[in-house]
Amino acid sequence: MDNHRYITLVEAAEAAAVRCSRWRFATADEVYDRNSLLGIAEIHDAENPTEEDSFYLVSPGGAIGFSDDGESIDWLFLPQNSTEDLPLTVKTQPVINFCATCGERALPGARFCGACGAKLC
Numbered sequence: 001m002d003n004h005r006y007i008t009l010v011e012a013a014e015a016a017a018v019r020c021s022r023w024r025f026a027t028a029d030e031v032y033d034r035n036s037l038l039g040i041a042e043i044h045d046a047e048n049p050t051e052e053d054s055f056y057l058v059s060p061g062g063a064i065g066f067s068d069d070g071e072s073i074d075w076l077f078l079p080q081n082s083t084e085d086l087p088l089t090v091k092t093q094p095v096i097n098f099c100a101t102c103g104e105r106a107l108p109g110a111r112f113c114g115a116c117g118a119k120l121c
Contacts, residue, residue, distance in 0.1 A: 003091065005055035009041040012056035012064045016077070020062025023077040031080060059086055096120045 006012040016023070017034045024031050032040065050056075057065045057073060061084040065073040075086050096106050101118035111120055 003057070005057065007050055007055060008045045009056055009064070010038065010045055012058050013037050013041040013077075015058045016062040016064050018062075019058070019060065020079040020082075022080040023062070023064070024080050026075050026078055032077065037077065057090070059084055 004015070006015065017037070022031060022033055023037055051068065053070050054066070054068045055070075057067065059065070061082050062079045063075055063082065063084060063086055064077040065075045065086070067073050067090055071089055073086070073088055073090060078086075096110075098104065099106055099113035099116060099118055099120060102113060102116040104113060104115035106120050107114060112118065113120060
């Protein structure tokens, strides 16, 4: 799970469509293709915008989940015929602000220090 957070269901559906082509709704037998999923996502976003701390997640296999508290994940759309093991909680990765070796400020997302070359994570 890359933990990228999507503010709208449309953004999440577009990311999921790169990884999968058909989904089923988690609590029903309804099946969706890319176009029908994007259509539902557009309507949903217009009627139910996310709250301040809420976001959507997309699994490596293309499942779409929703977190309203930043911790738990409710999986909404599952890839059809998928056996992917989906987590029930959001795994946060530590943010590294400074290099432990030289103390220089680290660039967001950097894996190595720009000043001394030390590994940051």
